[in-house]
Amino acid sequence: MDERQRNKLTFELKKFIFEYSSKTITRASLGWIYALSFDRDFLINNFECKETNKNNKIKNIKNFKKKKSKLNFDPFRQLQSLNTLREQWKYMKEINLIRNFGVLEDSFKSETDETALKLARKFISSNKQLNILVIGAGCCGLFFSNNLKKKLGKLVNILVCDNRIQESGVREPYSRNWLTNLPKNLFNNKVNKSVTNVFDYFSDGKHIGVTLNMMEILLLQSCKKNRVKFFFRDDPYDDLIKESCIDFVVDATGGKLYKYYPNHNEKNISLKIPLNQNKDDYLSFVLREKNNYHYPFFQGKQVINYQFKIVGIAERLYPLITQYIKENNHDNIFYVWLGKLIKKLNEVLIIVNIKEKDIEKFYCLLKKRICIEEFEQFDKRLKSEIDNRIVELIKIILKVKTKKDKIYLEPPFSYKPRIKLFNKDLPKYYDKIIIPIGDSYYIGNAKVGNGLGMHLVHIDELTQTITKCIN
Numbered sequence: 251m252d253e254r255q256r257n258k259l260t261f262e263l264k265k266f267i268f269e270y271s272s273k274t275i276t277r278a279s280l281g282w283i284y285a286l287s288f289d290r291d292f293l294i295n296n297f298e299c300k301e302t303n304k305n306n307k308i309k310n311i312k313n314f315k316k317k318k319s320k321l322n323f324d325p326f327r328q329l330q331s332l333n334t335l336r337e338q339w340k341y342m343k344e345i346n347l348i349r350n351f352g353v354l355e356d357s358f359k360s361e362t363d364e365t366a367l368k369l370a371r372k373f374i375s376s377n378k379q380l381n382i383l384v385i386g387a388g389c390c391g392l393f394f395s396n397n398l399k400k401k402l403g404k405l406v407n408i409l410v411c412d413n414r415i416q417e418s419g420v421r422e423p424y425s426r427n428w429l430t431n432l433p434k435n436l437f438n439n440k441v442n443k444s445v446t447n448v449f450d451y452f453s454d455g456k457h458i459g460v461t462l463n464m465m466e467i468l469l470l471q472s473c474k475k476n477r478v479k480f481f482f483r484d485d486p487y488d489d490l491i492k493e494s495c496i497d498f499v500v501d502a503t504g505g506k507l508y509k510y511y512p513n514h515n516e517k518n519i520s521l522k523i524p525l526n527q528n529k530d531d532y533l534s535f536v537l538r539e540k541n542n543y544h545y546p547f548f549q550g551k552q553v554i555n556y557q558f559k560i561v562g563i564a565e566r567l568y569p570l571i572t573q574y575i576k577e578n579n580h581d582n583i584f585y586v587w588l589g590k591l592i593k594k595l596n597e598v599l600i601i602v603n604i605k606e607k608d609i610e611k612f613y614c615l616l617k618k619r620i621c622i623e624e625f626e627q628f629d630k631r632l633k634s635e636i637d638n639r640i641v642e643l644i645k646i647i648l649k650v651k652t653k654k655d656k657i658y659l660e661p662p663f664s665y666k667p668r669i670k671l672f673n674k675d676l677p678k679y680y681d682k683i684i685i686p687i688g689d690s691y692y693i694g695n696a697k698v699g700n701g702l703g704m705h706l707v708h709i710d711e712l713t714q715t716i717t718k719c720i721n
């Protein structure tokens with residue numbers, strides 16, 4: 251890459267971000283409008299619950315099966331060698347459950363931290379190639395890396411860092427076994443065929459239905475095969491970035507780099523979002539800045555609500571469950587989503603809205619993920635205080651499930667949307683431009699295209715912009 255190409259790239263990236271900002275607001279606002287339309291009875295009055303379970307959650311993972319597994323070989327080859335779909339599915343679950351060192355190791359595992367840092371820095375210091383540091387090896391960072399590497403091949407060096415580690419050089423297992431519901435075309439020709447082939451084993455043909463952690467582990471392996479390098483250390487990476495030859499940094503941390511973003515000049519921005527193509531009907535939001543992100547407010551109230559998930563419900567239970575829900579869902583307390591896996595494996599996901607008065611109770615009841623059976627043993631008084639429909643639904647599930655069904659209640663979470671808006675210039679980490687993607691750019695609503703679908707579209711558009719400057 252010569253100087254002219256580097257300048258062009260900086261110019262085009264800036265243009266891309268600013269030209270796309272109104273499109274991005276429109277995409278982000280789909281989630282806000284959904285919440286105002288369907289979850290309005292559960293929007294709360296600016297109440298911020300202390301999510302005390304967060305630390306426990308991290309500790310739980312760290313104490314989790316320390317055993318080194320034998321599954322150190324190429325997962326794609328291993329999957330091909332298995333005879334039945336059940337075996338393949340079991341294998342995919344195991345990769346994520348066991349602290350699988352081989353699969354979760356970075357590219358410098360055998361080196362000391364000091365040497366690893368030197369080698370990683372050298373890797374992204376080429377004069378000839380484009381050098382990109384991606385911070386965050388979650389689904390968006392991995393999708394970006396796969397996609398760009400597929401487009402540019404040897405012309406780009408990509409180093410992906412993550413600080414969620416079990417030890418130096420080894421990432422924690424990917425733990426979010428949430429169903430996805432993404433159209434297949436979001437991945438076709440954007441990631442290697444080995445990945446989409448595996449999606450095809452398990453999904454209904456038109457969609458990708460595997461769980462989020464399966465998707466992440468596949469994208470990680472595919473990146474490794476394509477010579478994307480990984481650096482898993484518990485370090486803020488300053489030494490990597492300072493005085494390096496990195497062309498730009500991609501922030502795929504889900505919003506954790508907010509300190510590096512400058513404040514916006516405008517603390518309160520009024521925004522009208524049209525509800526139809528004629529633009530004669532609209533909703534007025536005010537975007538208020540906090541911690542360098544803007545949060546949407548509607549009629550003076552922040553758009554925010556709390557929910558929890560019931561996961562692992564086999565598809566055969568769907569008719570019975572939906573029958574109860576249909577009759578008891580006037581306010582949309584329940585959101586039911588039938589997965590997109592093939593029938594044998596398919597599951598139902600239920601997202602339950604929590605009333606403001608019950609939020610603390612749910613944080614207390616669901617400190618960590620629990621088997622649905624444990625709900626029965628909860629304090630009767632506490633149960634009598636929460637919405638009875640939740641208790642009733644759980645009773646029905648317990649009645650119809652068999653011992654084989656492993657159904658879980660997950661800790662509560664909030665949908666607290668925010669978006670990164672820029673002033674005149676792009677933000678910088680030291681002197682390197684930062685491009686946010688995924689939840690670092692804006693938080694999507696899990697009930698609208700999975701929250702993730704629009705992120706993947708945006709990431710593909712970004713990789714096309716970069717590719718045009720290099721080719």
Ligand SMILES: Cc1cc2nc3c(=O)[nH]c(=O)nc-3n(C[C@H](O)[C@H](O)[C@H](O)COP(=O)(O)OP(=O)(O)OC[C@H]3O[C@@H](n4cnc5c(N)ncnc54)[C@H](O)[C@@H]3O)c2cc1C
Nearest residue numbers: 386388389390412413414428503504506663688689696701
């Ligand atoms: C509560 C909730 C429920 C959802 N439910 C579903 C669902 O059921 N199904 C579904 O498909 N989608 C769901 N989504 C959407 C989905 O989780 C997000 O769209 C997606 O995770 C965003 O991906 P990301 O890569 O931007 O961020 P993340 O997936 O959060 O990845 C961020 C990565 O960055 C790393 N990181 C963080 N800080 C640093 C740092 N300082 N240095 C280095 N690395 C760092 C993290 O370890 C992580 O690997 C849900 C989202 C939320 C918030």
